[in-house]
Amino acid sequence: NAGVTQTPKFRVLKTGQSMTLLCAQDMNHEYMYWYRQDPGMGLRLIHYSVGEGTTAKGEVPDGYNVSRLKKQNFLLGLESAAPSQTSVYFCASSYDRGESIRVAETQYFGPGTRLLVL
Amino acid sequence: AQSVAQPEDQVNVAEGNPLTVKCTYSVSGNPYLFWYVQYPNRGLQFLLKYITGDNLVKGSYGFEAEFNKSQTSFHLKKPSALVSDSALYFCAVRVPSYNQGGKLIFGQGTELSVKP
Numbered sequence: 001n002a003g004v005t006q007t008p009k010f011r012v013l014k015t016g017q018s019m020t021l022l023c024a025q026d027m028n029h030e031y032m033y034w035y036r037q038d039p040g041m042g043l044r045l046i047h048y049s050v051g052e053g054t055t056a057k058g059e060v061p062d063g064y065n066v067s068r069l070k071k072q073n074f075l076l077g078l079e080s081a082a083p084s085q086t087s088v089y090f091c092a093s094s095y096d097r098g099e100s101i102r103v104a105e106t107q108y109f110g111p112g113t114r115l116l117v118l
Numbered sequence: 119a120q121s122v123a124q125p126e127d128q129v130n131v132a133e134g135n136p137l138t139v140k141c142t143y144s145v146s147g148n149p150y151l152f153w154y155v156q157y158p159n160r161g162l163q164f165l166l167k168y169i170t171g172d173n174l175v176k177g178s179y180g181f182e183a184e185f186n187k188s189q190t191s192f193h194l195k196k197p198s199a200l201v202s203d204s205a206l207y208f209c210a211v212r213v214p215s216y217n218q219g220g221k222l223i224f225g226q227g228t229e230l231s232v233k234p
Contacts, residue, residue: 031220042208042224090161094220105150105169105212105220109161
């Protein structure tokens with residue numbers, strides 16, 4: 001299993017440009033999440049999805065949109081990038097319906113995408 | 119409001135000494151608690167979790183954590199630190215609501231530095 005993968009690994013954008021970050025998981029997980037990590041602030045949840053075709057807002061959703069058209073993929077979009085969106089973005093997934101609840105609660109993280117908005 | 123606090127930004131330990139990374143939480147209901155580790159330029163790796171049962175939880179790489187309900191704490195411990203344990207450690211709590219998608223609330227992280 002590749003686990004959770006993210007593309008791209010690094011990107012530089014100019015203010016106002018748009019881009020899409022791709023997250024893919026091969027663990028048959030129902031739930032997927034997008035976080036951003038900023039120094040001294042831990043990880044903050046942007047959006048999440050509890051299943052194919054469903055998405056919901058997290059703690060810091062403004063300026064981002066998401067889509068979950070396929071169970072294994074979760075896309076994060078920035079329509080008009082701003083310098084405040086400079087961050088490291090992590091995708092995570094969890095919950096295989098075939099697992100016990102004790103196992104299913106663990107989130108597995110991708111390697112991250114570093115985004116710099118100038 | 120649900121929250122997680124890691125009161126120390128940095129913990130310095132000599133190799134071979136015991137280490138403790140502190141975490142306290144505030145959440146209604148029975149929490150699910152987690153520790154993750156992040157090495158430089160890497161994603162988060164799961165270390166251990168408390169769901170229910172024995173308050174002392176053992177995890178990867180010799181780490182353990184003790185759930186203390188009365189003190190609302192979940193401190194991470196290791197009896198003998200290694201230089202390779204140097205990393206950023208995050209405590210997290212699962213919001214205990216049905217069908218909430220397993221959302222985690224993270225602490226701000228504690229940088230652990232183990233010197234030879």
